[in-house]
Amino acid sequence: MQSHLADGPDPNETAMAAERPLLSGAEIAIQALIDEGVEYVFGYPGGAVLHIYDALFQRGDAIKHVLVRHEQGATHAADGYARATGKCGVCLVTSGPGATNAVTGIATAHLDSIPLVVITGQVPTPVIGSDAFQEVDTVGITRPCVKHNFLVKRLEDLAETIRKAFYIAQSGRPGPVVVDIPKDVTDPNVKIPYVYPRDLNIRSYNPAKRGHLGQIRKAVEAMLDAKRPIFYTGGGAVLDDAAAPLTELVRALGFPITSTLMGLGAYPMTDKQFLGMLGMHGTYEANMAMHETDCLIAIGARFDDRVTGKIEHFCPHAEIIHVDVDPSSISKNVKVQVPIVGPVGSVVTDMLSILRESGGRPDQTALAAWWEQIDAWRGIDCMRYDRSSPMIKPQFAVETLYKVTNGDLYLTSDVGQHQMFAAQFYPFDKPRRWINSGGLGTMGFGLPAAMGVQLGHPDAQVACISGEASILMCIQEMATCKQYSLPIKVVLLNNGYMGMVRQWQEFFYESRYAHSYVDALPDFVALAQSFGHVGMRVEQPDQLESAMREAFAMKDRFVFLDVIVDPSENVYPMICAGKGHHEMELPPTMSERELA
Amino acid sequence: MLVENEAGALSRIAGLFSARGYNIESLTVAATDEASLSRMTLVTSGNDDIVEQIKKQLNKLIDVVKLQDLAEGEHIEREMMLIKVKAAGPDREELKRLTEIFRAKIIDVTDASYIVELTGASRKLDAFIGAVPEGLITEVVRSGPTGILRGAKGLTL
Known part of the structure; x- marks a missing residue:
């Protein structure tokens, strides 16, 4: 995910903003979204956001609002938009039940690292904490399922907070950010000069921009030494738009590649080097290759329990290289030997250039034997099903x-x-x-x-x-x-x-x-x-x-x-709980089905 | 840890520990010389992998500005305790003597009680509690340890 910070808002917009129009909090909320380049807002109106909806109404078509029928729908729709376009999804919901209905969607985005900015209305600041109508502690409820959240108590902080929210949501490991705005902060009668902040300084937040070159070199050496290597890619490869360099690297090396559920499509699935998904319902060949590999190259994947099976049995023979933008993903579930913290796209690109500079080639004899083994596993035909069934399978x-x-x-x-x-x-x-x-x-x-x-x-x-x-x-x-x-x-x-x-x-x-x-x-x-x-x-x-x-x-x-x-x-196939990659249940054969 | 002096920072940190099943053995927090920052000393336990993961997770919080693992280097730890004891009859003299031995201070006196103030490493405070004769303790208030790394280098921005 590219950060917008480096570019900042468009200079023309900045020049316009330099005139500093007087805007209310509600108008600022909408203007900030426009300045951020937001195309769609998915939302549902209610008491605490009525000022904001009025400001939205008055801006005509500057932002398209999509009225959902339940706030969960708003968050999922914004999430789907973000996943499919790579842009940030935006939601606008009211306080209380509006916010709680949105929580499932916020948590969904959080677990898959999807950039969302969710603006929630809140009861006016003087009544916060009084159990007012449609009051919940939105910041408290969402805290464990957001990348960050804000309660904006002062009108003066609103524009900068919205800018921060978009920056945090989209940079580093992306995620949802909630901006909770009390109704009095959006009062249409209180106006202040507005400027959308061009530069941001968040002193405690500096996501990695590039991987450590020494580590990347070490990783490339390990790849060239490998006899039975495999790439294992995850959602991070999709989120960072790393498909092109990833595909180039995997093809240059001639290694097999598998993917998690979230990473599917980052490498073409119809390509012969692709072994199918791995994990609980992954293919036999992908899971067996994971079990036998001596060099696992994990790219933007997080060693989730549905992927690893029983941790004690996970990749018992492998040296593990792990590339991830989030340092806390590294060695969380599985200890790795070559950690690389950085955006996966940039790291994979660096891997490619180091590989080319080195002029090295993987051991072709070993690789040929490895592919022979993999093809034998493929021969098991682990996803067979009854094609003659009178019912639709x-x-x-x-x-x-x-x-x-x-x-x-x-x-x-x-x-x-x-x-x-x-x-x-x-x-x-x-x-x-x-x-x-x-x-x-x-x-x-x-x-x-x-x-x-x-x-x-x-x-x-x-x-x-x-x-x-x-x-x-x-x-x-x-x-x-x-x-x-x-x-x-x-x-x-x-x-x-x-x-x-x-x-x-x-x-x-x-x-x-x-x-x-x-x-x-x-x-x-x-x-x-x-x-x-x-x-x-x-x-x-x-x-x-x-x-x-x-x-x-x-x-x-x-x-x-x-x-x-x-x-x-x-x-099928299936790795049951407590089993390793090499202990898959395969689909029943024709004769077994007949017996059943 | 240096953390943003903002509402919610403390609950983010406490929430992280409970959500991920880590232990907080003690936690002290107060403002620093820099108004926008609070300093927090948190004592936790776990093997190296767990402590490493705790540090990574804390660093990931937007409100955590800087983090230092004091256990990695030579450091000084101090905890303060206020302890109210029953001090009547012969116990008065015994408790006064104990206070002197531990270089503690009696800061409040009534006919029947003392309040003793004692600062030091947590072990020293434990030892004092252990040394007070059975049945004389009315109340114990401990701050939890605060810590700082030895040497010229500081935990600053």
Whole structure:
């Protein structure tokens, strides 16, 4: 993520600001967003932000406001916009329930390091602490799930605080920043000279701008010495827009590469050097390569528990190189030998130039043997499924989606089996195309996130893959999609169950399906139609492709495709709790299925 | 630690410890000669990896301006204690003697009690508490240790 600090606001804007117009707090809040270059604000009005909404109204189209139907939707939409465009997402919500409703989305962005600025209204400063109407301690509630937050008590501090919020949100390891503004600070009758601060000095905050060259050299040497190397990349590679240098480096070395759920697309997934996702539902070849590697190159990944499996079994033979902009990610869960703190894009670029200067080449004989081993693992065909099933298999649905969209799609996801199937069966060749809640695992994320993606890329194909349980958690946003004519395609893999919960209950609770069956589902086709959209249902495998083609052909319509899938399908392969990468459960073979 | 002298800085630090399951054994905080900064001495425990992670997490907080691990070098630690003891009959003389031995000060006297002020390393304070005859302690107030690194180099901006 590039910092805006170095550039500062546009000089023309600065010149205009030099005239220092008199503005109220509400006007400052809006003007600051305009000066920051904000295109969309996702929000919902309420008492404590009415002054700000009035100032917004009076500025006409200078900023486009998107009225969501629940504040969680606002945060997810801003989040989706940020993930898909690389810009900062912005929300505006009221105090009390407005703020608490936003918390799930703020925490979602926090866990995946997504830059958001969330402006929350607060009760007037004189009544803070008196349990006033719609008062909560927003700064207190959000503190553990933001990168930073502010309570603005003085009008004089407002412009600078908003500038700081954008800078902090987007620099270093990005994250959400909450700016809580009491209503009296936005009083339309109190005006002060406004200037958007060009220079900021946050003495305690200096994110790394470049990695240590000595360490990078050491890393390159280790790569050249490796016999069984592998790249393991994460969301940091996407966030820092490091796809191009990363791809160049991986190709120059000829090493295999795997990725976390969050990093998918930073390296082209259809490339032969890509081994698929790793971790709990990663491929057999990726996880086995992790287990056998002697040199692990971790780029913008954080050794999450869904990725490492049991830590004691993690990469037992490897020297580990870890590049991350956040020093606290390094050696947090796994001890590494070559730590490099820096923006991953710049570090990978430095690695490339050091590699070229050195003129070194990896050991080709060892590498050939390594690839031979990997190809043998690939031969296991760990993602096989029953292609002759009379029911639509969820894997088949995702493969069909890929075929119909030619791989050119922004795909948001909710959380559960459908999320894993999408990650396994839809190979993304570009970053910022696969948008899902990996860290917090927030059901309800997909639909509102897709709104932000579609607004950020109005001409692109955008779809949301979901399950019938997840989609109901933010279903109200179908109204927002109607209001703003967002032609999103919802692909619902409807199996009647909270599929991932059901899978765990089958595996680990002797098939006692406690409350994972979603009874009394709505008729999704009629529901979509009631919101003014197109609804379609598909139940036969041979009708799926034509239905999807029909849906995607409706370029200007929101289409809800209710795909009835096999309720008994499980996500394979799987590393069960307490197991290492080399102890995967593979899908049952044909004969095992027949026995069952 | 030098931290921004702002509302919320303390709760960010305390919140970090509770959220990540680290221990705060003691915490002292007060203003410094520089009005915008507070200085905090925090005592925690854990193996090297945990302490390293605590330091990284603290440094990540926007309000933490500078951090120094005093345990890494020669440092001085001082803690203050105010202790109220029952001082009647023969105990009066015994407690006075104890106060002298520990180079403490009696700062409040009634017919039946003393308040003793004692400053030193935490171990010394523990020793004093241990030395007071059983049953005589009414109240113990300890500041928690504050610390500073020896030598000319300071923890400044």
